[in-house]
Amino acid sequence: MKLKRFLLRYYPPGIILEYEKGGEVKTKSIDLLDLTPSTNVDTLVEDIRKAEPLVTASRTQQVKHLILRLQEKLGQHDSHKFYLFKVLRAHILPLTNVAFNKSGSSFITGSYDRTCKVWDTASGEELHTLEGHRNVVYAIAFNNPYGDKIATGSFDKTCKLWSSVTGKCFHTFRGHTAEIVCLSFNPQSTLVATGSMDTTAKLWDIQSGEEVVTLNGHSAEIISLSFNTTGERMITGSFDHTVSVWDVGTGRKIQTLIGHRGEISSAQFNWDCSLIATGSMDKTCMLWDAANGKCIASLTGHEDEVLDVCFDYTGQFVATASADGSARVYNATTKRCITKLEGHDGEISKICFNAQGNRILTGSADKTARLWDPNTGQCVQVLEGHTDEIFSCAFNYEGNTIITGSKDNTCRIWR
Template identity: 60%
Template sequence: MPLKRFLLRYFPPGIILEYYDEQGLLGTKTVDLLDLSESTDVEAVADQIIHEVSDLITQSKKSQLVRLLRKLIEKQEMGNADASFYLFKRLKAHILPLTNCAFNKAGDRFITGSYDRTCKVWETQSGRELLTLEGHKNVVYCLAFNNPYGDKIITGSFDKTCKVWNSYTGELYHTLRGHTAEIVCLSFNPQSTIIATGAMDNTARLWDVETGMELCALIGHTGEVVSLSFNTTGDRIVTGSFDFTCKIWNVETGQCLQSLEEHHAEISCALFNFTGNLVASSSIDRSCKLWDVDTGRCVHTLKGHNDEILHCSFNMTGSLLATASSDSTIRVYNVYNGECVAVLVGHEGDVSKLQFNPQGTRLISASTDRTCRVWSIEPAACLQILEGHTDEIFSCAFNYEGDVIITASKDNTCRIWKSAHCTSLPNTE
């Protein structure tokens, strides 16, 4: 099979091989390189890749492959740069408190949702409002781009509907009706063909992106569904509920494959790691658990917080898991052995949201103390406090490069913070 070209996937690191099959059709094969680091023997890794995909890559391509591996490593190491963030733009975003924010993959646009019943689309570089998506009859609580494509937006509302929009024109494609209570979580599958919504009616539902038709209802929880996440391949979805359980479902059939039932209080977050073999669940019971997807067995119970855990997040490769708590701290755990590798102390209120940078070396956290903090994992330290909001911060997000941060607050504003070494936004100031 003749190789057409190499493509790089920076986060998490990997190489995508484009080739022509026996029928002359274009195919792809992905080589994950999740352990790539500065200490990696790139010559040995190149030899291993050539051995594993010898039908696509010959020794004559080794020098090119080595150059690509070094480029990937360089990109990962950028996350270790000692760069501080400064306030780039302050946006008077909505007339009521913000609920959420999210970047598209390119990072040139982001979206905000609000109690004012709208979603707004913004240009990151200028801070200019590009679109106001109107039509919901209650709070816009959750939202997402269909990354990596970025041409669609979904918004979930307390009005019990989800809307699908064109992210460039603001055209409303579909209004998804079927839930009987507030929608509080949603997601596109990675292929951008299916939308999942979770609601206070104890169900999650799957919808066809193109037609807006309901594909199936995921029924089985006895409490509100407050969190959901697709795996990378899009054939499984996990839901977390106030009934103290998480459930793993077959996306094609809607069948419940595993019910994860060892928590003693409401679930706050449930998500897959990158490889899809583990699910993490955080709970009001002050613990976070890691589950084997195939068996449904709890492999680690992560303890240490002395108050409710409100959110959890994997790094890009899935080797680390961070938890945010009402005890004002963040804990970071090694996923493989369950050990706590960092305790991040400094917030003076509940920590409600967190996210790793793409390289997995930094973490940002949003808090009721009106600040967002930037942390290093090793050593465990607060690198910077992003101050200026006059009320609690509900949401924060890194862009794909990890050099721009947005924060969304109850004070009706959104702030754009730019790294001193930012390359994704030209410096026009």
């Protein structure tokens, strides 16, 4: 094994080792999820050297330099105030979802007008209109981190794969017998997963356009799906009150997470794939051990349905958004509620951390999006101006641009 080079990953903090083995170039990552600006760098470098044979004595200064750069980035306190950069009269009918590519240079919007549009973030210009679906374009995604492909899932029961560069349609995936409401690329960008109201999920091969496998087992609509960071596992959340964990390679169901007493609204893995968080109409969020499928905590406190859940990059914090108009942040280790985010006047349907983990963004039926400090629960900014409910919002990777999508047919870029 021969080390070729180091690559730096800011969020979550880590160093990627690119090495050669048997003539093949491979990568492995040293995750530094516990790194803080006060971590003793010399001790950490020594620990890495003991654990990782590729990091030899001659490379220690290089590794130290990289860790110092990561610490510097972590120490930057974000007091960024966002301003409205552009209002895009994006579609002739309400939007369904918005999503950034990894760099944040472009983003996509899906709509009831049966199209998905690709936009340039810096100028607000429309780059492509992806036309061809015969019903609402509901679920949309880039194949991040690559960003050269887009998947669109529609109420017309099909999923389409497009070039984000040319707008050309590569494949139309047919096989579902009801609306597609969620989709995701695996991290390797070799598969697209689709979840449908027909109670099944399907995996599709990006190259050939063929169906790889159908995941059967739910007894009601699948409303949420996501891969873990390695792409070996996938979870599906359903209106049947359960979440299933699947082996992506074989299509076999490994576990069923049983415990919720209402429909599932959202299901996510944390970064190191050790935990799964699920939100439900039963007003709770549950934390599960991803290895054995056992429930390790029921996070309570909301007075109405939990509509969305998310982890920060360390996987140490879980944020929940509820129809009761509040959001909450829980410590995944202690299972305690750290802060309540209160101020919205309507249900919160979307919640996300920025990549840095020091801000939370919420989108609400009260026509506003809000930015919060997850440690204090303080609202640091209200993004106002939409004339109807916001049901989709997202940060770019750098955390300095936000997009909000609304029922008012517009999308707003905030910088």
